[in-house]
Amino acid sequence: MPASETFAQFDADMQALIAEVETISPPVAMMGRRSFLKLATFAGGGLVLAFRLDTRAALAEDSSEADASNLNAFVRVTPENTVILYSKGPEIGQGIKTAFGLIIAEELDADWNTVKVDQAPINSKVYGYQGAGGSTSIPRAWDQLRQAGATARAMLIAAAAKEWKVPVSECSAAASVVTHTPSGRKLSYGALAKAASAQPVPDPTKVQLKSRAEYKLLGKRFTGVDNLKVVTGQPLFGIDVQMPGMLYANYIMCPAVGGKVKSANLDEIKKMPGVVDAFVLDGTGTPAEVMPGVAVIAKSTWEAFKAKAALKVDWDESSASKDSLTQAAIKAKEIGAQMPAPANNVGDVDTAFGSAAKVVEASYDYAMVSHQQLEPQNSTAWWHDGIMEIWTPTQQADRGLAMVAKMLNLPDEKVTVHQMRAGGGFGRRLANDYMCEAAAIAMKVNAPVKLQWKREDDFAHDFFRAGGYHFLKGAVDKTGKLSAIQNHLVSFSADGSRPVSGGARSNNSFPTDMAPNVRYAVSLMPLQIPCGPWRAPTDNVQMFVAGSFLHELSVAAGRDHVEFLLEWFARPLAKSEGPPPDPSRSYNASRAAGVLKMAAEKSGWGKKLPSGRGLGIAFSCAYGGHVAETVELSVDAQKHVTVHKIIVVADIGPVINMSGAENQAQGGAIDALSTAMGLEIEAEQGRIKQTNFTGYPILRMPSAPPVDVHFIQSDFRPAGLGEPCVPPLAAALGNAIFAATGERVRTMPFKRAGYTI
Amino acid sequence: MPFQLNINRKPRTVDAAEDTPLLWVLRDELDMKGTKYGCGIGLCGACTVLMDGTAIRSCLTPVSAVTGNITTIEGLGENGKLHALQQAWIDLDVAQCGYCQGGQILSAASLLALHPKPTDAEIEEAMTGNICRCATYNRIKAAIHQAAGSPAETKGEVHAGE
Structure with a gap:
């Protein structure tokens, strides 16, 4: 295969991977047992399969606790009453090992103080999906893990009832102990484990799962299960x-x-x-x-x-690649001026522009960036x-x-x-x-x-977040509402026919129902530098563009931005084609309004600020999380930015571990701040110019602002939190700089416009 | 060639080329994995160890240039007890990926040796050489204050919501 075709094939594979990672199959709880088994023929997909839960052979290789009994592939109990739970996913800093353990332990009614969480073996036949991407670990595994805990608990109770020769209905479980309520007799999970493991596995779709009000563990604060090893330098990585x-x-x-x-x-x-x-x-x-x-x-x-x-x-x-990103930037401006035939057309954009009260035109761009996880x-x-x-x-x-x-x-x-x-x-x-x-x-x-690899290898051979260029035109009608939007995205392509991985139009940031009249088009420039998913792919950059441009429009219309957004949230939404969208993953106007209103309230939106100080706000719905963020900052005469506070308000359904969730929200916002302010990858002759942290100033402690985090909890299936707090930050930052200075930043990183932090 | 070192209060003899950074002597020769490789040029702080109580970058320190007693994250606690910083790191659940945290804790230990009750500004100055790619900076600062018993000046809050 010629090298260009191989490269195009690589990018296609990467896109298929992202699509696979981001797609979640319908929750199993919504299916009956018949479809449950039928679906078992599909590979991966994170399905919870009844027969998988009792695959005890999965852990046969684990002889560390030889006397322990497997209740299923996730739960093992030792005679000493230690509950060993298996985390099937990769721990990459998102706190999944702790969160997965908590979800199982909650339904198992295990005593968290005697729980040990171990890494599960890699075996997709037993565990289904075992990756971590698209903030889908929690939503994919939510039913599977709760059912694993609940069925194991039912087996422990059944074993106790058999031992006491009493009805199951007279027994209850709490903190790793089963109690016979009428007599007060008690047996620990450790004492019951062997007999429980011989009990039949209940139908996981029929076991009663707890309601949010019944949670004893979920929603509280827990320190990470491996923190002792982390702070004493034990081998883990x-x-x-x-x-x-x-x-x-x-x-x-x-x-x-x-x-x-x-x-x-x-x-x-x-x-x-x-x-x-x-x-x-x-x-x-x-x-x-x-x-x-x-x-x-x-x-x-x-x-x-x-x-x-x-x-x-x-x-x-x-x-080999001969790409020059400086040449690409020049070419993008030429291409951008010519709106091609639109790929998406809704309503009548030209008429809407003709009858608009205000029309705004602007071009935005963002640089290529690199991941640079700290472990090479x-x-x-x-x-x-x-x-x-x-x-x-x-x-x-x-x-x-x-x-x-x-x-x-x-x-x-x-x-x-x-x-x-x-x-x-x-x-x-x-x-x-x-x-x-x-x-x-x-x-x-x-x-x-x-x-x-050396750090230099990680710079030279990444799967970069693609840069991009947006040429926008928007209109506000005489009632002050967004009436039309045109977005010409100039992106890159590995195969000449579709955008590179991470470079397509985001339907979260620029939905086809963004306005009554919409015209979207994408133009492509060839690129032979590998691109791939970077924390909140497409939305981490396109929410910057969308969130900033919406602010430009509300400013032009003389509207209060929060009011403008609340009105915009309530717009009529297009009916999606195909099966109905998963309600816990898709945009919901009332959840959007909830987080925005709370962010406005907590930040003191509308308050009078001294000269040189500004408050910005932005919203994003991506990766199942509805998130509003505010940035309050000052800008001095040299364009040095001091961020006084970031506020994050997130609705991700129920919170699993409040401590971990707060950490993800703070980290996501500061990572986005770091990237928006100063990070850029340059390339000439196919070579990446940045070789180490010297040319890539990841934000350090003196520039890290305090971040207040608020959660609006709900009964939607929980979303993951690795990504949702990243996308709104850059627009909130740019909007705050505009409020402070009157200058609109339309490029990332902001250092290109002279701003430092 | 052989070098005599004192690491975590124990004499150790290692055989390595004299230009070998202390980082790789610790990791490859002595099988002590707590000291991490991040950038190799002293910019990220993941490889921080203490030499006679002061933070140094082990990736830039050839084994032949080690002149004092070395403390790594494995040896920061004494007599089976965690150092106050390690305990605060656990109490406040500082880590996300955790890769940088050993280096962060040792930079903080070096700071507390000089400033037992550091201000925010002193913490920021002392910790500026340590990158946390997950951006746990607020918690690192709070944990240093907690370990030192000094009041936190600024801190992000969390609310359970409605």
């Missing part, structure tokens, strides 16, 4: 893996993606102290797996890094006994396992993947390139080998 006889590797790829190895000074490198081997890999040619490069293998990480520094490769760059990419792989065994800090272990199996032409059963804690994800670890590289290298090394 992928980078911490150590094996007897382990070797250390680095992998050197062409700085312009697509380059191939012509020659390299391998003989020289092999003579270096501590170097065990150096060899060329042709790779599979796709950035999501293994690109061509040179592996250096050494007895220590440092010796591998020194070999990397001494390595000289002559690259064949005939098929790594994986340890060991080819032994016909099995490829891998330890990796990924967001998609189940997907990575299948990729490695396919690449090595092995059946899935011959690939074992151990999910390690990840030092950050942000979407970067939805790709498993580093896992594939480690596996490819391990096939040629007769020992366990840890592939360790």
Whole structure:
């Protein structure tokens, strides 16, 4: 396959992956048992399957607590009354191990003080979906985990009732103890576990789940289950893996993606102290797996890094990226001026512009950015006994396992993947390139080998958040309402026919029912730099554009922005095609109004502020979360910004762990602030200019403002919280700067407009 | 070549090339994984350790340049007891991914040795070399105040909602 087709195929695969990650199947609780079993034939999808809950064999390999009894694949109880719960998803800093444990423990009525949460083995036949992306971990697993807890609890109660020869209805459970209410007799879960494990598994769709008012654990504050290990430096992360006889590797790829190895000074490198081997890999040619490069293998990480520094490769760059992002920016402005035939057309935009009270035209843009999770990419792989065994800090272990199996032409059963804690994800670890590289290298090394990327590798070989350019025209009618919007997005494309991964129009930010009259079009520029999901893909940039432009329109119309937005929320919404949307994931005008009103109230919206000080507000519905944010700031004469306070108001349904939720909301808002103010990736000749944190000023403590967090809890199925608090921040920030200075910032990062923080 | 080090109150002998950063001696030679690799050029602070009580970047410190007693995150607590900072980090649930937090705690320990009751400004200055990519800065600041028994000046709040 020609290199350009391979690259296009890679991008298509990445888009399919994002679509898969972001799509949630209908909640199982809504289905009967028959459809339950029928649906079991679909792979993945996060379905809760009755027969999976009693797959006790899943944990047979776990002999750490040999006397313990498995009640199902998620719950194990020791005779000493320790409840071991299995977290099936990757912990990437979103707090999932604690949240998953709490959800099971709530329905199990386990004593949280005696609960231990372990990482589940990677086995999608038992656990279904085992990735972490699109803030879907919680909503996907919500029913499955509650049913796992509730069925195990029912089995424990049934075992106690049998032991006491009393009806089940006379027994209750709390804090890992079953009580026979009339007699006051008690048995601990530990004492009951063995007998309970022999009880039949109840139909999970028929067990009674708790209502929100009955929660004893959910909604309260809990510290993370691995925090003791974190603060005492115990090995947890992928980078911490150590094996007897382990070797250390680095992998050197062409700085312009697509380059191939012509020659390299391998003989020289092999003579270096501590170097065990150096060899060329042709790779599979796709950035999501293994690109061509040179592996250096050494007895220590440092010796591998020194070999990397001494390595000289002559690259064949005939098929490599030649992209220049400065040239792209110039070209985008030329293209942007010409509105092409619209892909979406609602109403009569031209007539609406003609009869408008106010028409506003503006162009916005945002830069490419990188993930830079703090733990550089790594994986340890060991080819032994016909099995490829891998330890990796990924967001998609189940997907990575299948990729490695396919690449090595092995059946899935011959690939074992151990999910390690990840030092950050942000979407970067939805790709498993580093896992594939480690596996490819391990096939040629007769020992366990840890592939360790340098920070510089993480800059050179990311799946970047694509930049983009918007050319907008909007109209407000004589009643002060948004009457028409035109958005021409100039984006990038890997295949010439559709936007790159993360570069398409966001229907959350620019919905087709945004106004009665809508005209949307997308133009494409070729790009051969890999793009991919970055925390809240598409919305993290397009909500900046939409939220800022809506403010421009309300200002032009002389309207109060909160009133303008509340009125806009109540607009008629288009009927969606196909099956009805999941109500817990889709836009809901009353939830939107709820968070916006509370943000306005908490921030003192409308209060008089001194000169140079401004308050901005913005709203976003993305990834199932309705979120409003305010930013209050001051700007001095040198355009230095001091953010006094950020307020986040989120409706994500019920909160699982209040402490973790607050942390995600604060982190999401500050990450968005950091990225909006100062982060940008530049590229020339296909090479990324930024090589380390010197040129990429991630926000540090002195610039981090206080963030107040408020939740409006509801009975909707909970949304995840890794992403929803990111999108509204940049628009709230820009709107606040406008309020303070009268200058509209239409570019990200804001440092391009001279602003510093 | 062999080097004599004192790490977490214990003498250790390691055999490594003299330009090997202390970071990799700790991680690869001594199998102590608490000290993290982040950037390799002293910009992120993930590799922070204490040398005679002062924070240094172990990724920039060749093993041959180690002249004092080293404390890593594994040895910050003594006699099986957590350091007050470690306890505050757990109490306030500071960590998200947790990767930077060992380095953050050691930078904070170095600060408290100089300023037992630090102000917000002193905390910010001392902690500016440590990146938290998850942006847990508010909680880090609050945890330092809690461990030091000094009052927090600014703090984000949380409300359970209606």
